Amino acid sequence: MDYAVEIHNLAxxxxxxxxxxxxxxxxxxxxxxxxxxxxxxxxxSTLLFHLNGIYLPQQGSVKILGxxxxxxxxxxxxxxxxxxxxxxxxxxxxPTVWDDVAFGPAxxxxxxxxxxxxxxxxxxxxxxxxxxxxxxxxxSYGQRKRVxxxxxxxxxxxxxxxxxxxxxxxxxxxxxxxxxxxxxNQDGRTVIIATHDVDFxxxxxxxxVVMKEGRVxxxxxxxxxxxxxxxxxxxxxxxxxxxxxxxxxxxxxxxAPKTIDEAAELVNKLLKNIPQRx
Amino acid sequence: xxxxxxPEEKDYFFKKTDGRVKLVSAIFSIAALSTIRTWEYLxxxxxxxxxxxxxxxxxxxxxxxxxxxxxxxxxxxxxxxxFANFYAGRQYAGIDGAVLFLRAxxxxxxxxxxxxxxxxxxxxxxLKVLHVPDVLVNLIGFTIRYANILTDELSRMKKxxxxxGYSKGRNFWHTATMKVIGQTVAVLFLRSYERSExxxxxxxxxxxxxxxxxxxxxxxxxxxxxxxxALMAGxxxxxxxxxxGAFSWIMR
Numbered sequence: 001m002d003y004a005v006e007i008h009n010l011a012x013x014x015x016x017x018x019x020x021x022x023x024x025x026x027x028x029x030x031x032x033x034x035x036x037x038x039x040x041x042x043x044x045s046t047l048l049f050h051l052n053g054i055y056l057p058q059q060g061s062v063k064i065l066g067x068x069x070x071x072x073x074x075x076x077x078x079x080x081x082x083x084x085x086x087x088x089x090x091x092x093x094x095p096t097v098w099d100d101v102a103f104g105p106a107x108x109x110x111x112x113x114x115x116x117x118x119x120x121x122x123x124x125x126x127x128x129x130x131x132x133x134x135x136x137x138x139x140s141y142g143q144r145k146r147v148x149x150x151x152x153x154x155x156x157x158x159x160x161x162x163x164x165x166x167x168x169x170x171x172x173x174x175x176x177x178x179x180x181x182x183x184x185n186q187d188g189r190t191v192i193i194a195t196h197d198v199d200f201x202x203x204x205x206x207x208x209v210v211m212k213e214g215r216v217x218x219x220x221x222x223x224x225x226x227x228x229x230x231x232x233x234x235x236x237x238x239x240x241x242x243x244x245x246x247x248x249x250x251x252x253x254x255x256a257p258k259t260i261d262e263a264a265e266l267v268n269k270l271l272k273n274i275p276q277r278x
Numbered sequence: 279x280x281x282x283x284x285p286e287e288k289d290y291f292f293k294k295t296d297g298r299v300k301l302v303s304a305i306f307s308i309a310a311l312s313t314i315r316t317w318e319y320l321x322x323x324x325x326x327x328x329x330x331x332x333x334x335x336x337x338x339x340x341x342x343x344x345x346x347x348x349x350x351x352x353x354x355x356x357x358x359x360x361f362a363n364f365y366a367g368r369q370y371a372g373i374d375g376a377v378l379f380l381r382a383x384x385x386x387x388x389x390x391x392x393x394x395x396x397x398x399x400x401x402x403x404x405l406k407v408l409h410v411p412d413v414l415v416n417l418i419g420f421t422i423r424y425a426n427i428l429t430d431e432l433s434r435m436k437k438x439x440x441x442x443g444y445s446k447g448r449n450f451w452h453t454a455t456m457k458v459i460g461q462t463v464a465v466l467f468l469r470s471y472e473r474s475e476x477x478x479x480x481x482x483x484x485x486x487x488x489x490x491x492x493x494x495x496x497x498x499x500x501x502x503x504x505x506x507x508a509l510m511a512g513x514x515x516x517x518x519x520x521x522x523g524a525f526s527w528i529m530r
Contacts, residue, residue, distance in 0.1 A: 054482055054483055078483055078485050083480075083483040085479075087476070090477050093477060095398035095399055099399070103481075103484055103486075106491040107491065151484065
């Protein structure tokens with residue numbers, strides 16, 4: 001099996017003494033859509049920073065596409081893993097959208113012509129082409145988020161990592177983000193997100209990692225989010241669709257639906273099987 | 279609240295002039311101005327700059343609002359220096375104060391008008407071309423870029439205070455108000471520090487290694503640019519030479 005990310009016994013303590021990770025071991029398959037869930041302070045963001053080489057392992061190891069993350073190859077790792085920060089204002093700082101998207105490719109020493117092509121492609125991917133000459137501070141929060149994603153896509157990383165991508169987004173922007181992530185994954189990229197949004201994770205991801213207090217509580221398919229002991233242990237809540245089916249007494253379904261559409265289809269099917277009364 | 283860095287006016291001659299030339303001539307002008315000791319010559323230089331700005335279509339009124347506080351500060355400092363000299367029993371303390379103020383005013387006019395007329399990209403490029411150290415260019419760049427975010431944060435904090443019934447005291451001696459202002463400034467500093475850490479991490483994550491790469495270079499400055507730059511720097515130099523008595527020597 002090919003793995004995009006292999007983490008073994010990773011531990012990390014912040015400068016102020018807070019222990020953020022306590023022996024995390026996990027693997028992410030190449031080309032997968034992985035959601036890392038956990039409450040605030042579970043260590044999700046610290047873990048993501050290790051994937052991009054911003055934080056280097058204090059204990060244990062992190063391998064990206066077979067390359068061990070250390071000081072010698074952190075630049076290579078940053079080329080392989082694109083990290084989108086939670087707050088676009090932390091990431092988007094250039095005077096124009098174009099400049100900001102070009103920032104990454106320029107740092108990696110690409111020639112001007114190649115940068116222009118990549119910026120165009122990245123802005124097209126997030127549907128922000130017409131805003132290339134705008135000042136990022138004058139865009140909406142959702143648009144700035146898309147610029148932040150474009151800035152990472154322009155580097156053409158093999159792994160795309162997003163920290164809380166849904167934070168403060170309106171429903172329409174969430175939908176746009178969903179489409180962008182789907183497309184990137186279909187193009188062969190491994191996509192990893194850290195989120196609180198169990199509904200999104202349940203619907204979108206094919207791999208789930210649940211974290212609690214710097215440790216991995218569970219890892220597996222989306223069925224992880226149907227297990228009560230994990231959900232309660234991590235301080236999360238069941239996805240809405242799962243909650244709905246859990247409340248119907250006596251109903252046993254082979255596989256819980258993942259989306260509202262699937263749930264509606266299942267309910268319709270069950271209703272058809274109920275004998276009609278005159 | 280948004281701080282506009284980019285002037286939104288139409289193109290005008292002063293704006294179209296090459297940024298590198300404008301910056302270099304501003305540096306020479308300020309160097310010459312700071313050595314002139316005759317208040318009449320300084321006033322003449324000031325008049326010339328204002329005339330030049332008006333002549334080249336510079337949005338003088340808008341720009342004047344922006345330089346209000348620096349001018350106020352320069353005035354206060356010059357007045358303080360004049361009073362100190364007066365009490366020390368020095369002759370012409372008032373004229374010295376006026377000279378100091380005029381020098382500061384001329385420097386503010388020259389530098390602020392040059393910066394006001396440049397886009398952010400042009401400013402960074404000009405500084406790089408002039409071999410200003412990267413650290414300084416980064417510092418200037420981030421100050422401008424994050425002024426918006428800091429003012430936004432400050433305005434959010436103000437709103438949150440208002441929402442909880444806070445209102446300012448009527449005078450400077452209102453201790454509760456002073457305490458709140460002090461706390462706000464402290465929190466703003468802490469937030470800025472934390473944000474700067476996050477910004478740096480975000481830059482590192484996209485391969486930043488400490489140097490700025492210039493992606494596009496503006497065209498070489500033309501004759502018009504050089505002529506304009508020479509005029510800007512030439513006038514204070516002319517007055518400096520006059521002050522040194524060069525013309526009396528010629529007249530002889």
